[in-house]
Amino acid sequence: MNRKITSLLAVPTVALVVGLLSGSVAADKKPARVPTPEINIERGEKCVEDTDYMRRHHQDLILHQRDKTVHEGIRTKKYSLKNCVDCHASKETNSVVGKEGFCESCHAYTAVKIDCFSCHTPERTEEAKVGLPAPSRDPTDMIKRSVGAVLPKTGGGG
Amino acid sequence: MSLSRRGFLGVAGAAAAGAALSPGIRLIELADARSPEEAASALNRWGLLIDATKCSEGCDACVTACNEEHGLTSLGRPQTDAQWIRKVTLKDKQTGRVTTLPMLCMHCAEPPCVDVCPTGASFKRADGIVLVDKHTCIGCRYCMMACPYKARSFIHEDITGQKPYAPRGKGTVESCTLCVHRVDTDRIPACVEACNADGGKALQFGDLNDPNSKIAKRLATEPSTQIRADLNLNTGVRYQGI
Numbered sequence: 001m002n003r004k005i006t007s008l009l010a011v012p013t014v015a016l017v018v019g020l021l022s023g024s025v026a027a028d029k030k031p032a033r034v035p036t037p038e039i040n041i042e043r044g045e046k047c048v049e050d051t052d053y054m055r056r057h058h059q060d061l062i063l064h065q066r067d068k069t070v071h072e073g074i075r076t077k078k079y080s081l082k083n084c085v086d087c088h089a090s091k092e093t094n095s096v097v098g099k100e101g102f103c104e105s106c107h108a109y110t111a112v113k114i115d116c117f118s119c120h121t122p123e124r125t126e127e128a129k130v131g132l133p134a135p136s137r138d139p140t141d142m143i144k145r146s147v148g149a150v151l152p153k154t155g156g157g158g
Numbered sequence: 159m160s161l162s163r164r165g166f167l168g169v170a171g172a173a174a175a176g177a178a179l180s181p182g183i184r185l186i187e188l189a190d191a192r193s194p195e196e197a198a199s200a201l202n203r204w205g206l207l208i209d210a211t212k213c214s215e216g217c218d219a220c221v222t223a224c225n226e227e228h229g230l231t232s233l234g235r236p237q238t239d240a241q242w243i244r245k246v247t248l249k250d251k252q253t254g255r256v257t258t259l260p261m262l263c264m265h266c267a268e269p270p271c272v273d274v275c276p277t278g279a280s281f282k283r284a285d286g287i288v289l290v291d292k293h294t295c296i297g298c299r300y301c302m303m304a305c306p307y308k309a310r311s312f313i314h315e316d317i318t319g320q321k322p323y324a325p326r327g328k329g330t331v332e333s334c335t336l337c338v339h340r341v342d343t344d345r346i347p348a349c350v351e352a353c354n355a356d357g358g359k360a361l362q363f364g365d366l367n368d369p370n371s372k373i374a375k376r377l378a379t380e381p382s383t384q385i386r387a388d389l390n391l392n393t394g395v396r397y398q399g400i
Contacts, residue, residue, distance in 0.1 A: 070293070075194045120320065
């Protein structure tokens with residue numbers, strides 16, 4: 001019974017969150033009334049799946065990959081947490097947690113606790129740091145990044 | 159994780175096919191490198207042969223390499239610091255002979271830690287490597303009690319600076335993984351690499367199931383022992399000279 005109510009509530013909540021997130025993409029001109037997540041993708045042209053799919057299902061992909069890796073030793077790169085972090089970590093801190101961290105800022109916004117990074121390192125690997133553009137101090141660039149959401153038109157990122 | 163009936167039949171079939179062909183030709187190469195998409199297979203069983211006569215008392219190259227590889231740093235409280243591999247020194251009181259050897263997870267074929275785990279977090283991989291799935295570990299430490307080799311450690315405090323391939327966190331049990339991240343990419347464990355480079359070349363890593371591997375050949379021809387062989391655990395780590 002309880003579970004039914006929760007799932008009934010969950011659907012509109014997810015819809016609302018996804019709606020808000022895509023809303024922040026459209027209205028990138030003026031600052032939002034509520035604090036919006038930092039979406040700064042620093043590396044890579046395109047995410048492993050479409051942005052919409054990743055927003056709803058990234059947790060399923062990571063969960064599936066986790067069991068495959070731990071129990072069967074399947075270490076494909078595509079859906080691995082390491083691969084996520086390598087692209088999504090902040091250029092300044094090299095991390096996906098922290099106030100402007102890709103994972104933590106959005107999870108704080110949606111009030112969903114993540115505990116991945118109590119064990120896994122939130123920092124990108126040394127190899128992934130190679131070839132990364134140097135942290136930019138150019139003000140126009142900073143603004144562009146804080147509006148963030150200017151994602152490639154190919155539907156990548158997210 | 160025990161082998162399912164289907165899995166067992168598959169393995170048995172593959173082994174039969176391997177045996178049926180003429181010598182030197184096998185349908186499945188036993189010691190072939192795995193591709194990243196391929197799951198660990200019960201055709202392999204990874205193990206170590208440790209020659210204590212080549213292990214010298216002052217050397218701790220394996221311990222240092224393990225700590226470095228997995229980011230095991232001391233929190234200044236040696237009683238609770240994680241130890242995946244430790245050096246043990248034995249002295250025969252009658253003769254005065256001193257033996258020193260590394261002790262680590264024995265990667266048993268019948269691991270007691272797996273038997274007692276209430277959540278299935280402690281498990282044995284198809285290729286014989288005994289691991290903790292920290293996602294399901296609740297930190298009860300039954301496995302630490304059950305292990306006759308005292309091989310497991312518990313993480314008591316929040317830690318940072320983990321290696322990307324070796325996640326570790328407070329409230330979970332951990333032990334030697336036989337450098338599973340290296341084995342999966344066809345490399346040898348860090349302790350073996352270090353012992354070969356800086357130590358006495360006392361450690362031999364390999365596939366116990368492959369009759370052509372160096373370790374299997376040595377085990378077949380040279381004397382070796384299991385520690386606490388009386389427990390019938392069929393350890394993957396074997397010793398010489400103790």
